Amino acid sequence: MQGNQTRPTQLLACPAPAKLNLFLHIVGRRTDGYHLLQSVFQLIDRCDYLDFSVRDDGVIQRLNEVQGVPAEQDLVIRAAKLLQTYSSSQLGADIKLTKQLPMGGGLGGGSSDAATTLLALNHLWNCQLSRQELMALGLKLGADVPFFLCGTNAFVEGIGELIQTITTKEQWFVIIEPGVHVPTPSIFSAKELTRDTKVVRITDFPDATNATWKNDLQAVACTLHGEIKDAIDWLSQFELSAGLASAKMTGSGSCVFCSFDDEDSAKKICAQVPKQWKSWVAKSLQQHPMNTWLQN
Template structure:
């Protein structure tokens, strides 16, 4: 009998704020952010093979197989556990690249969760998080499995309560490469650190994304999206861009905003999540 898992969710995240507090000697930036899971996802199908080969079964535009984070994540787990098993991986891509939604990192985390279960490698959540830093600073968050207040380079995580709401998200149609934002001389790197207990109630803290002003200058379409969405609420860019979002109270309000857009941007709605849906899927499997 073939061992497989299908429709494994790899959800997007939003950064409800993102402050840059400094820079380490190795060039990595010190951050504070709140990661919010939302119910808009890529999906992964994973099938176990006994030949030890890791392969991706479908093309992903702009992403060669060997550099795809799902393939790299599978090989990392295989090497770390000395597993003799392989996998055939199929990625159903919905989340845009260069959008600040964490799509690639989420795909990698879901791959690790799926194969850890299918290969029965038995790694704990903490061990998966520890090795996943090699794939990217956001990957541990998706393995953490719940909304988080993050510090350091994004790997120091604490659970946090976030608003129960809907979001409207705009994809402005531009790809914002993260290095272009973090390397910019225009980036402010000295925002005063906050405490987890400050979020979100402290009226003296401006909950902003420090990367947004740089992205808006370098990519005018991001600036246009922020200004348009600001009509309906406090619009903010997520991550290093390019996607822009605002919170709304219910689904009908999200629908009304989306119907008012007449341009070429892609708009969609998403519900806030408290728990990573892959956690529930694996519990059901057991």
């Protein structure tokens, strides 16, 4: 199949979108130390971008430097090599990664980059793996990777591998990057972390009045990094109502967000964000943008 002369040799500017956790509850802990969670993952239109060019010599290399991420540790390179080994492909790839998503921001940038790599190279190398096979492979790289491979917004449980498609409302988000990097292990290992939040059902979301949609990691992160608390406090001035409009942290931090029903409102608030913080407006997505590029 790899001898097919019609197969493309490049895919350029492949998007790797960020996600927001509209809520994140820790509902238990496994005997191996992994935490059990419930969350709704929301895709947004802020992305990293990757360029892929096929090589015939089997070499996989990243063409550019990424600050703080040596190539051999990059999930992009690890994903490419994992797919190459699993599929027994003799092909390689030159890869360029253009980062827009902050590392340690809770936006899933590294996991999303890995997922886009699997999707793109599965196509370029003509591996013909199904979406489900790619998701199983992606779980070896990290708990969030299968979500990005699933390609739709989702109600997520377990350690991140139990995924149910969900439709979310169209909305806009003001996102603030407080300028701190939060190592995920420091949050999950904290003694103060709540690990017994009551389990909710997918049908509860988002209208249940008996559930508080929060991020259980937020209190610990705010204790460790006052900048996160400051950003949440600032955004909280603009809450439209209780519930999903509430300002909160995404993932294990450090980025925080607040949702708005229209773009103009979000842009007006974003323009007021204090200059010491990076900020931007993002729109909700219903599908991963790679879904329109590739048919799996």
